Amino acid sequence: MQLIRRAKDEGLSLRLTFILMLIISMGITAILLWTTYHTIISFHALSDATDDYIELQEVAASLLSASDYLTEEAQCYTVMGDRQRLDNYFTEAEETRRREHAVEVMEGHLPDSEALRDIKEAMNESVALMEREYYAMALMLRANDDANVPAALRDVALSPEDQTLPPVKQQIAAERMLHDAGYYEQKNLIRAHLTHCIDELKQGTHGTQEHMEGRMRLDLTWMTILIICQSLGMILMLWLTTSLGINPLLRAVDHIKQDQSLPIMGAHEFRYLAGTYNKMYVAYKKSIKNLSFKASHDELTGVYNRAGYDLIKRSVDLSTTAFLLFDADRFKQVNDNNGHQVGDLELQRIARALKQNFRSDDYICRIGGDEFVVLMVHVDQNVRHLIESKVEQINAELSTDADGLPPITMSVGVAMCSTAPTSQEMFHEADIALYHVKDHGRNGCCFYEPGMRGERAGE
Numbered sequence: 001m002q003l004i005r006r007a008k009d010e011g012l013s014l015r016l017t018f019i020l021m022l023i024i025s026m027g028i029t030a031i032l033l034w035t036t037y038h039t040i041i042s043f044h045a046l047s048d049a050t051d052d053y054i055e056l057q058e059v060a061a062s063l064l065s066a067s068d069y070l071t072e073e074a075q076c077y078t079v080m081g082d083r084q085r086l087d088n089y090f091t092e093a094e095e096t097r098r099r100e101h102a103v104e105v106m107e108g109h110l111p112d113s114e115a116l117r118d119i120k121e122a123m124n125e126s127v128a129l130m131e132r133e134y135y136a137m138a139l140m141l142r143a144n145d146d147a148n149v150p151a152a153l154r155d156v157a158l159s160p161e162d163q164t165l166p167p168v169k170q171q172i173a174a175e176r177m178l179h180d181a182g183y184y185e186q187k188n189l190i191r192a193h194l195t196h197c198i199d200e201l202k203q204g205t206h207g208t209q210e211h212m213e214g215r216m217r218l219d220l221t222w223m224t225i226l227i228i229c230q231s232l233g234m235i236l237m238l239w240l241t242t243s244l245g246i247n248p249l250l251r252a253v254d255h256i257k258q259d260q261s262l263p264i265m266g267a268h269e270f271r272y273l274a275g276t277y278n279k280m281y282v283a284y285k286k287s288i289k290n291l292s293f294k295a296s297h298d299e300l301t302g303v304y305n306r307a308g309y310d311l312i313k314r315s316v317d318l319s320t321t322a323f324l325l326f327d328a329d330r331f332k333q334v335n336d337n338n339g340h341q342v343g344d345l346e347l348q349r350i351a352r353a354l355k356q357n358f359r360s361d362d363y364i365c366r367i368g369g370d371e372f373v374v375l376m377v378h379v380d381q382n383v384r385h386l387i388e389s390k391v392e393q394i395n396a397e398l399s400t401d402a403d404g405l406p407p408i409t410m411s412v413g414v415a416m417c418s419t420a421p422t423s424q425e426m427f428h429e430a431d432i433a434l435y436h437v438k439d440h441g442r443n444g445c446c447f448y449e450p451g452m453r454g455e456r457a458g459e
Contacts, residue, residue: 021233028230032223039219043212053205056109059102060119060194060201066098067126067190068360071178074133078140078174079386083148086137090150093130099123115204118197125190132186136177143170179393184356298366300344301351309365309373313423316363322379322387323415323423325430326354328370328408329442338406346405353397357390373427381416384447391445399443411437412445429453 069092077085092098103123106116138156141149145167162173177183296308304312328334328350335343347370354364354374363375376383391412399407413434420426433448440446 024233025230028226028233032226032230035219035223035226039216039223043216050205050209053201056106056115056201057198059105060197063099063102063119063122063126064191064194065360066092066096066102067122067129067187070126070130070133071187072359074137075175075178076383076386078136078171078178079389080382081140081144081171082382083146086141086150089133089137090152094152099126110204113200113204115197115200118193118200122190122193122197125186125193129183129186129190132177132183136174139170139174139177143167143174175389179389181397188356298351301348301366303351303354303372304363304365306365306367309363309367312363312365312375316375316377316423318418318420318423318426320378320380320417321426322374322376322383322417323426323430324374324376324387324445325413325415325427325434326350326372326374326410327412327434327438329411331370331408334406334408342405345403346408349403349405350398350408350410353394357394373430379417384416387414388445395443409443411442413437413448414445415448418448 070089073085073089073092076082077089100123103116103119106113106119110116134153134156135158138149138153139158139162141153142158142163162170165173296304296311298305328346331343331346334346347366350370350372351364351366354372358364358374358376361377363373363377365373365375367373376387391410395409399409401407411434413430413432413436415426415429415433418426418429420429429448432452433446436452437444437446
């Protein structure tokens, strides 16, 4: 109060007061602008790190997709003898070259990194796998007496034993080479290297995110402190003008208070910060995807659950989809004789077998206790033999007592490229075929035929 009386008595200059407050306010504003700019730089660095991670993860996935595509074309050629499959194989291997492109992109982004070494190891394993595929396809060409041999296969030397085999046995030998356990072990090595590559990318990105988030938190803390200081300066200025009794200025202060101009000034900054935080959610897109993954996938086996199946079945084209309904034979006895813990391990084993034997594009779902559905998309009637081979391979793997688990077999009902109007009707067709397998000894697969519906209805 003494200061106020002195200011009134000596005639305190408001001009000097405003100039002083303006200088202080401009200084605080300049620091705020620098801090905001620093926050923007940190955000862009965080966003760039996230974009790089997403791009490199897609690159690793493209190598796996290309490897799976080569596997599919080679397997289909040895099973069906379709020359187009052989041509597709070499178009990918020699022209499209997605695997080589993936390695080049990784070298450009992360030279001398563990992730690059992993993706190169995956590439080496894929190239090694091609030697087996080359031999099998060369054997298949000989079995078909096809003289149009691709350049890459001309130097493949068949063993004397394979050369003397009859054409039928040569085809069988070629098919087995691409469906035996050794072949899938090599495929699993490729997947293991790519999984480790993605883990390395994730760890590196996480470290960058933590560093940038720490810098942004520090910047935001300083911004908060500076805004408080500026607000206190404004309050001090208002207190001085009010104490001096300048009514126009007092009304302006009241107007500011009523219209909340200070919060609006601050609100502009906070709106900017809100926009910045919204952009930061891009960095957590992967976390959101993981939450969605948990909602649509079975926690025990890692395949799609019933909710995921309900979403998938609405989007597939039934006319180009093979609907496979798997049911574990006498699974209740496994639970009764060995306990539910062993039963859970058995379900995980079944899921692994399905993942290893079907394409990455196919959808594998667990829709019940021991019931699984596989939706093979973009196929036609010509894959029947391939499906039978896959079922035989799966049952061969499951019928051993691997890992100390009791052997088990699967019964499979298949609805092929149905004209059914709904996925529920297609499920019913596969279910009828499944019961046909169950009624005829289990441990196998059956393709739905219209006559089966009448047999089922007559029971």
